[in-house]
Amino acid sequence: MTLLASLELFDIIFYFFAFVTIVSAAVVVFSRNIVHSAFSLMFTFFGVAALYVMLNADFIAVTQVLVYVGGILVLLLFGVMLTTKVISVEMKTGTLQTLPASILVAVLAGTLCGIFWITDWLTPVARNAELPATTSSGIGRALMTTYLLPFEVASVVLLVAMLGAAMIARRERKR
């Protein structure tokens, strides 16, 4: 009885966050105001973070909030503010490739549906018994031993990104 009750609560929370994610994502796509789109993206990111939590991926959820909500979104907002017109942007492309676009969308949707049917889905509740409560310690151990090279390569990738940012800044100063 208690298991059933907790299951139902779990489902309610899941559907709530799924609803928040999908609706805010729809606002991002369909809103005419680019600032509304950018702010709606925040709710999408938070919803995705909550879904990560429900998948027992707490470290990825924290990363999602720190990097996407804290960083990428700020970057996006600055990007919006750098555009000439903030309020009413004509968001239409000159060319409208209906046929290639629909073929591409059909192929993509077919692939996703195929994977969706083939994959042997495990519900988070079923996985709870065999997984530890927190994942960050396991991720840390794997990152420091088995996946040491990718870890150090990541620092080089970050270094390259930093150098690229410095190059952009220097070009700005010359003008």
Place this chain on the structure above:
Amino acid sequence: MMASYIPLILMLAAGMFLAIVLLKLHQWLGPHRPNDEKTSTYESGMEPIRSARERFSVKYYMVAVLFILFDIEVIFLYPWAVNFRALGLFGYVEMVIFITILFIGYFYILRKGALKWD
């Protein structure tokens, strides 16, 4: 497992509730008598010169880009810090290498003047 997130959910809910209530409460309770002076943009008592809806300098974008890079660095520090005792000196040396590579980039952008605001 979900039970450990209940405090987090409660805090999120309380935060959102407070924000919405405090924003709406003054609208309902406070007197609402606008005039031209009150509705004009507040600029520390100065006359507003022009619209605030302007293009921002690319410098803000630069700071945001650098912030994300160091943000990701912190993400890598976090799982290491959790296992700091278990990994011992070996993990410490690994992290020193990681940070050193990033510090090369940090000093490069410092020398290039990417963090200067002028």
